[in-house]
Amino acid sequence: MFLKSLMEPKEEGGLFQKLMHGLAGSIFHGEQANSRIDLSDTRGVSIRIENLNKHFGDKHVLRDVNLEIRSGETFAIIGPSGTGKSVLLRHIVKLVRPDNGEIYIDGHPIFAANGEETTANYRYSMVFQSSALFNSLTVGENVGLWLREKRVCKEQRIGEIIREKLAMVGLEGTEELKTSELSGGMKKRVAIARSLAMNPDLILYDEPTAELDPVTTDELANTIIRLKETTKNTTVIVTHDLNFALYVADRIAMMHGGTIVGAGTPAEIKASENPIIKGFIYTTTKGIKG
Numbered sequence: 001m002f003l004k005s006l007m008e009p010k011e012e013g014g015l016f017q018k019l020m021h022g023l024a025g026s027i028f029h030g031e032q033a034n035s036r037i038d039l040s041d042t043r044g045v046s047i048r049i050e051n052l053n054k055h056f057g058d059k060h061v062l063r064d065v066n067l068e069i070r071s072g073e074t075f076a077i078i079g080p081s082g083t084g085k086s087v088l089l090r091h092i093v094k095l096v097r098p099d100n101g102e103i104y105i106d107g108h109p110i111f112a113a114n115g116e117e118t119t120a121n122y123r124y125s126m127v128f129q130s131s132a133l134f135n136s137l138t139v140g141e142n143v144g145l146w147l148r149e150k151r152v153c154k155e156q157r158i159g160e161i162i163r164e165k166l167a168m169v170g171l172e173g174t175e176e177l178k179t180s181e182l183s184g185g186m187k188k189r190v191a192i193a194r195s196l197a198m199n200p201d202l203i204l205y206d207e208p209t210a211e212l213d214p215v216t217t218d219e220l221a222n223t224i225i226r227l228k229e230t231t232k233n234t235t236v237i238v239t240h241d242l243n244f245a246l247y248v249a250d251r252i253a254m255m256h257g258g259t260i261v262g263a264g265t266p267a268e269i270k271a272s273e274n275p276i277i278k279g280f281i282y283t284t285t286k287g288i289k290g
């Protein structure tokens with residue numbers, strides 16, 4: 001659904017082409033053709049969103065969204081289907097322009113009311129709901145796609161990075177496997193390894209648990225938690241899976257009707273007296289009454 005929506009004419013077609021041509025989920029903001037990219041340094045970035053609004057036709061999809069995500073934290077945006085979570089995520093990576101409002105990355109405006117937008121360099125990558133792997137390639141070729149496309153280092157180093165990133169997601173020794181033969185959970189972890197290949201400062205997950213069974217969802221949660229121990233990047237996860245968000249996130253924001261209705265730590269969200277948050281917790285943990 002996400003890739004399909006990128007093809008719509010209103011969106012930035014150039015990025016879609018990049019995604020389909022080897023970057024495959026990795027977007028380098030401010031990149032220059034054939035420039036050498038220093039992969040040695042990773043950091044987290046902060047994100048500040050102020051009064052963001054977006055309409056699609058008559059539909060007011062984002063309504064005065066305000067949100068602050070701290071550098072290095074794992075932040076989940078939860079909420080029922082159709083509330084604007086993915087659209088918000090797409091704004092953070094500049095796939096969609098807001099009608100109005102501002103987004104700052106590390107204090108630099110990427111959308112600003114006065115039009116002064118930054119070209120600051122930071123790396124961000126997206127793990128798609130569908131994993132968006134190339135089935136005709138091996139696991140290792142998928143993970144190395146961005147590195148080879150950008151020619152960031154020599155072939156021997158690319159091989160080392162592929163092995164290192166696969167080990168980080170618990171898939172040591174799988175580089176020669178055919179992607180088409182992997183289970184859904186393994187594909188998801190390969191997609192994460194591919195995103196990690198560029199040492200992103202910001203990694204975004206769009207509905208990472210969609211189509212996964214409970215055991216695989218649990219494995220994925222543990223992978224994301226383990227990554228947190230070895231990487232400094234900021235992680236933003238859009239999900240309707242409340243339990244997953246409560247388990248992996250440092251902080252959570254609840255979206256409803258295109259706006260943020262509350263944010264806090266998992267403990268604060270669980271204890272929230274906000275009727276919309278309480279209702280969401282009730283329906284997702286006990287089923288819908290009647």
Ligand SMILES: Nc1ncnc2c1ncn2[C@@H]1O[C@H](COP(=O)(O)OP(=O)(O)OP(=O)(O)O)[C@@H](O)[C@H]1O
Pocket residue numbers: 005008056061079080081082083084085086087088207240
């Ligand atoms: N490119 C687009 N053109 C028109 N409407 C869109 C577009 N992208 C999203 N929408 C609409 O915006 C609303 C919010 O969509 P969004 O995908 O952000 O929801 P969501 O909260 O992520 O839920 P889900 O998990 O079901 O995708 C939906 O009504 C959707 O149909």
